[in-house]
Amino acid sequence: MQCQECGKRPATLHFTKIVNGEKTEFRICESCAREKGEIIPGTTGGFSIHNLLSGFLDFNPGSHSQNPTIKAPENLRCEECGITYSQFSKIGRFGCSSCYKYFNDRLDPLFKRVHGNTVHVGKVPKRAGSHIQVKRKLDELRQQLQERILQEEFEEAAGLRDEIRELEKNISAE
Amino acid sequence: MPNLRFTEQPLSEWMSSGGKDSDIVISSRVRIARNLLHAPFPMLATSEQSEDVLRKLQDVLDDERIEDFGKIYPILLDDLEDLDKKVLVEKHLISPSLANESKSGAVFISENESLSIMVNEEDHLRIQCLYPGFQVQEAWERATSVDDIFEDHVDYAFDDNRGFLTSCPTNVGTGLRASVMMHLPALVLTGQINRILSAVSQVGLTVRGIYGEGSEAMGNLFQISNQITLGQSEDEIIENLYSVVLQIIDHEKTARETLLTESHLRMVDRVMRSYGILSHAAIMESKEAAQRLSDVRLGVDLGLIDTLSPQVLNELNVMTQPGFLQKIFSENMSPGERDMYRAKLIRDKVNVNNGKEN
Numbered sequence: 001m002q003c004q005e006c007g008k009r010p011a012t013l014h015f016t017k018i019v020n021g022e023k024t025e026f027r028i029c030e031s032c033a034r035e036k037g038e039i040i041p042g043t044t045g046g047f048s049i050h051n052l053l054s055g056f057l058d059f060n061p062g063s064h065s066q067n068p069t070i071k072a073p074e075n076l077r078c079e080e081c082g083i084t085y086s087q088f089s090k091i092g093r094f095g096c097s098s099c100y101k102y103f104n105d106r107l108d109p110l111f112k113r114v115h116g117n118t119v120h121v122g123k124v125p126k127r128a129g130s131h132i133q134v135k136r137k138l139d140e141l142r143q144q145l146q147e148r149i150l151q152e153e154f155e156e157a158a159g160l161r162d163e164i165r166e167l168e169k170n171i172s173a174e
Numbered sequence: 175m176p177n178l179r180f181t182e183q184p185l186s187e188w189m190s191s192g193g194k195d196s197d198i199v200i201s202s203r204v205r206i207a208r209n210l211l212h213a214p215f216p217m218l219a220t221s222e223q224s225e226d227v228l229r230k231l232q233d234v235l236d237d238e239r240i241e242d243f244g245k246i247y248p249i250l251l252d253d254l255e256d257l258d259k260k261v262l263v264e265k266h267l268i269s270p271s272l273a274n275e276s277k278s279g280a281v282f283i284s285e286n287e288s289l290s291i292m293v294n295e296e297d298h299l300r301i302q303c304l305y306p307g308f309q310v311q312e313a314w315e316r317a318t319s320v321d322d323i324f325e326d327h328v329d330y331a332f333d334d335n336r337g338f339l340t341s342c343p344t345n346v347g348t349g350l351r352a353s354v355m356m357h358l359p360a361l362v363l364t365g366q367i368n369r370i371l372s373a374v375s376q377v378g379l380t381v382r383g384i385y386g387e388g389s390e391a392m393g394n395l396f397q398i399s400n401q402i403t404l405g406q407s408e409d410e411i412i413e414n415l416y417s418v419v420l421q422i423i424d425h426e427k428t429a430r431e432t433l434l435t436e437s438h439l440r441m442v443d444r445v446m447r448s449y450g451i452l453s454h455a456a457i458m459e460s461k462e463a464a465q466r467l468s469d470v471r472l473g474v475d476l477g478l479i480d481t482l483s484p485q486v487l488n489e490l491n492v493m494t495q496p497g498f499l500q501k502i503f504s505e506n507m508s509p510g511e512r513d514m515y516r517a518k519l520i521r522d523k524v525n526v527n528n529g530k531e532n
Contacts, residue, residue, distance in 0.1 A: 081218050092342065092343070093215070093341045094343070095214055096213070096215055097209060097215075114343055114344055116378075117405020118405065119335050119336075119404070120336055120337025120346075120347045121405060121407050122348040122406070122411075123318070123348060123407075126322070126326075127329075135334070
C-alpha cells in the first residue's frame with residue numbers, strides 16, 4: 001500500500017478514526033506523517049486543524065459517497081455578514097452566527113466529518129432555550145410511544161399520547 | 175496602568191497545591207466558547223462592534239456572584255507590553271491568538287489565576303478554568319457556573335439544532351474543550367507512547383504539545399483533549415476524557431514501576447545525571463531544559479530525589495520560557511545569552527532548594 005500523501009513511499013502508519021460508527025482511515029508514510037507534525041507528537045509542523053478543515057470543506061464527495069452534495073452556487077452568501085460560502089470554505093471560520101442559517105443546507109456533511117454528529121445534545125441556555133427542553137422531552141415521549149405501539153401495549157401508548165398532546169398544546173399556546 | 179501582578183510571578187496560585195494524581199497529571203483545564211447574538215464574530219467585527227461586545231461582557235463583572243471564587247481583574251490587551259502578553263501566554267492565561275491578533279481583546283483574570291475569561295479572541299467569550307492535578311470535573315463545574323452568570327446578562331448565539339454557535343466549526347455545539355496536561359516519561363522511555371497516543375485519537379480525543387495546537391511536545395508533557403463538541407453532552411465529553419486519562423495514568427504508573435524494578439540503576443543514573451547537569455551547567459537550551467526537568471520530576475515522583483518539590487519544577491517549566499527569562503533578566507537578549515541566563519536561573523533555583531548556596 002502506497003502512502004496516500006506522496007504516493008511514493010510505502011504507507012507504514014495506519015490511522016483509523018471511528019466516531020459514532022463513521023470510519024475515516026489514513027495510510028501514510030512516516031516522512032509524510034512527520035511533515036504533518038501533529039500526528040506524531042514531538043515533531044514540529046504547521047499542519048493545523050484549519051488546514052484539515054478546509055480540506056473537508058473543499059472535499060468533493062465524488063462517486064464514493066452515499067450522499068453526493070450539490071455544488072454550492074457561486075452566490076451562496078450570508079445575508080447578515082456578507083461572507084460567501086467559498087470564503088468560508090477557504091478560511092474555515094464562520095463570519096457571524098447567521099452564517100449557520102444561510103449555509104445550513106451544506107453543513108451536515110461538514111459536521112458529520114468533524115464531529116460524527118450534526119445535532120447538539122448538550123447544555124441549553126436557560127433563557128434562549130426553555131422551549132428546547134420541552135422539545136427534547138417531546139422527542140423522548142414520541143420514541144417511547146413508538147416502542148409501546150410496536151409491542152402492542154396500547155394502554156400505555158394512550159397515556160403517552162395524551163402526555164404528548166398536552167405538551168404540544170403548551171408549546172402552541174406560547 | 176493595568177494590574178501587573180499576573181506577569182510578575184511564574185507560578186499561578188492555583189498551581190501551588192498539587193491536586194489529585196499530580197505526579198502524572200500536572201493540570202486540568204476546561205474552556206467554553208460563547209458568542210453574543212447580533213454581533214459578527216471577532217474576525218469580521220468592526221472596532222466599534224468589538225468595543226461594544228467588550229463593554230457588554232465587562233458589565234457582567236458587576237454581578238457579585240462572579241467573584242465567588244475571588245476578585246476578578248479585567249485587563250485590556252492594548253494596555254499591555256508585548257513582553258507581558260508573552261508571559262501571560264506562557265502561563266496559559268491567554269491564548270497566542272488573543273495576544274497577537276485580537277481587536278479590543280481583553281482578559282478577566284481571577285485573583286488566584288484559576289479563572290481566565292478571554293474576550294474577542296476567536297469567539298466573543300471564552301471562559302477558561304484551570305485546576306491543578308486531575309480535576310477536570312471540578313474545572314467543568316466551575317466553568318459552567320460562570321457561563322450561567324454570563325447567560326443571565328447577555329444573549330448568546332444559540333441554535334436548537336447546532337447548539338452554541340462558534341466561529342470555528344470545530345467548536346460548535348457545546349463549545350467545550352476539556353484538556354489535561356500529563357507528564358508521561360515512563361511511557362516514552364518504554365516506547366509505549368505512540369501506541370497509546372494513537373489509541374487515544376481513535377476515541378475522539380486529541381494530543382497536543384503543551385502550548386496548544388501545532389506546538390511541540392516537550393519534556394514528555396502531553397496535552398490530551400476532546401476533539402468532538404457536537405452531538406455529545408458535556409457530561410459525556412468530560413466522562414470520556416476522564417476515563418481515558420485514568421487508563422493512561424494506570425499505564426504510566428505500571429511503566430514507572432517496571433523501570434524502577436527492572437532498570438533501577440539506569441533510572442537512578444538518568445535522574446541524578448540530569449539533576450547534576452541542571453545544578454551545574456552554564457548553558458541550557460530550552461529543549462534540553464525541558465528534558466532534564468522531566469527526568470528530575472520523575473526522580474522526585476519516584477522518591478529518588480527528596481530535596482526538590484514538584485512546585486519548584488512547575489515554576490521552572492514556566493520560568494525557563496523565553497518571555498519569562500526576558501522578564502527576569504533583560505528584554506534584549508540574544509538566544510545565546512538566553513541559554514546562559516536559563517542555566518543560571520535553573521542553577522539558582524535548584525541549588526537554593528537543595529539547601530546549598532550558589
